[in-house]
Amino acid sequence: MEAKGKDIEQNGIELSNDIHSRIKRLKDYAHVGQKLSLQRTIIYSLSVFLAGFYYDPTVAMLFFVAIIAWEIYDVLLLRYILRTARDHSINIRKATFHVALATALSAATIALFCVAIAIQQGVGGNHFLPLFLLVSASIFAAMNNHQFLPILGLRLFIYVVAILYIPIRDVWIVRPPITSEIWLNLFTVLFVVGFILELARSFLTGYSSLLKSRLALEIEHKHALAASEAKTRFLATVSHELRTPLTSIKGALDIINSGNSGEIPEKMARLLEMAGRNSNRLNDLVVDLLLLQSSDAGKFSLDMTRIDLGNVVNDAVTSFHAYAQTTGVVVVCDINPHQFYIVGDKKRLDQVVTNLLSNAAKFSNSNDDIHVKLVRDGDDVVLSVQDNGIGIPENSETKVFEEFGQIDSSDQRRFQGTGLGLAVSKRIVEAHGGTIYYESTLGVGSTFYVRLKSAIPDHEGNSSAITLP
Known part of the structure; x- marks a missing residue:
């Protein structure tokens, strides 16, 4: 039959x-x-x-x-x-x-x-x-x-x-x-x-x-x-199903690690810290998946305001210092505020800067420096994140910005990760009307650039929420 x-x-x-x-x-x-x-x-x-x-x-x-x-x-x-x-x-x-x-x-x-x-x-x-x-x-x-x-x-x-x-x-x-x-x-x-x-x-x-x-x-x-629609539905379902229990787990771990629920036994402290750190990583992954899903569905919402990009970058670098210490890298950043204004979503751009810093730290050696700069180029503002790591092979542009893409996709690869950070950053930057690209020499290092349209400073902070296709 x-x-x-x-x-x-x-x-x-x-x-x-x-x-x-x-x-x-x-x-x-x-x-x-x-x-x-x-x-x-x-x-x-x-x-x-x-x-x-x-x-x-x-x-x-x-x-x-x-x-x-x-x-x-x-x-x-x-x-x-x-x-x-x-x-x-x-x-x-x-x-x-x-x-x-x-x-x-x-x-x-x-x-x-x-x-x-x-x-x-x-x-x-x-x-x-x-x-x-x-x-x-x-x-x-x-x-x-x-x-x-x-x-x-x-x-x-x-x-x-x-x-x-x-x-x-x-x-x-x-x-x-x-x-x-x-x-x-x-x-x-x-x-x-x-x-x-x-x-x-x-x-x-x-x-x-x-x-x-x-x-x-x-x-x-x-x-x-049909495959693309199935992937979008799968990501949406999995992301939403993960987010609810993960929020509870992360909240509980944060309370325990803060000491508000009582003193943590010495033997459990390291394990709880590890669990908290990995729950944060898993939470970031779910957030990235949700962002990609909303972007594919045409519901990528941005809260566009006139912002000081220098402050955004400095805040992201400050927040990143703790992670930089665990990887042994030093972030060098000397950006003056009130010089680089753009119209953008502060939260999303902070995510882009953090992703670029994380990517640079991941592929750098211990005690290496990561240089973060902001410069004006005509009517544009250009952010650069430079590392002295392993570099990227030629003709890898598609794979670098591909969702779940990895230059080394083997099970034994040295540098672990989901391959979502740069893909998400590309979606965010392009939603702002900007471009993201890189220059790299294998064995010498890489520099990632984000180019955005400059804006006139506006201290009144007028904002508007828009939904980009």
Whole structure:
């Protein structure tokens, strides 16, 4: 039963793909037809004018009226296909039938028109004009009407029959010797017909291959969107489910470590401190996940105010000193306040600075210095965080700012981490209309830069909450 169910599901997928392919072919046919409608009308008009001028104008006018009537029918049909395909109400069978009918009427009229010209030219002539029109129409069809093999085959069949009829008629009426040029005309036409058929096969094969690739890309795109939506839902669910118990655990550990609940036994102090530190790390991870999820969902909210970026950086460096001491690095920062003003979210930018400092400390050696600077560059303010650590390999830009990205992704990598810090920082900086980038030399160190638009100082501190897409 399970195998039968899978077969039914597979058949359903194949049927859906086949319907999608037919609709695509109809839309492509209609788009090309509309684009070339004026061109066809001009060519038909000039051909009829020549035939009417040099031969019978009455016959030429009758065929012109018929050709224009089928062209109008074709234009209305193409509009119907595009309109119904756009609102998903198209009847594929009905549309395909009318395409075949329009093809048969149009091709038959053109073929009869050319045969009529050849008959008016008499027997034994070179019949250049009618054969040229038929061959041109065949090549035109092979190049532009290759969306459906039966439709193209019907049009080419009608044209080829007319092309062959003209020299065969001459041979049948005159019955010349094999050395006559009348036979040569027939042989030449046969070569031309072979060329037309090969051209049609080439265009049809190329289009079918292209259509398969387009459909495969669309399917992959849908799968990628579904995977992205699943990832977003997973992150949202996990983050929210973790946050509630984690808040309780972190709060309890903070109370215990503060000593408010009583003196901590010496043997438990180190373990509780470790638990508190790791609960803070886990809390930061959950916050980062929530930020990424809200950004993906288009609900990334920023509280934009006119702030002194120098104060933000100094506060972040001060808060980071305790962690810097545990890693053995020294943060060197000499930034004067009241010089670098921007419009931004103070809390989020503090998070960016902290992430950059943490990243620099993680990849630095003990007793190394981390230099933090703020400079003005034209209308921008540029923050730089420089370390003398291991550096970053060339062509690693994508992986550096990728979510969960790690230059060394092995289980035994030396530097642990989730790979979210720089990804989150990039989202925050870009939400502020800024850019984040780096310069690095392997084995020498790295410098990360954050470039933001400068603002005029405003001591009134007007603020506004905005939601960025």
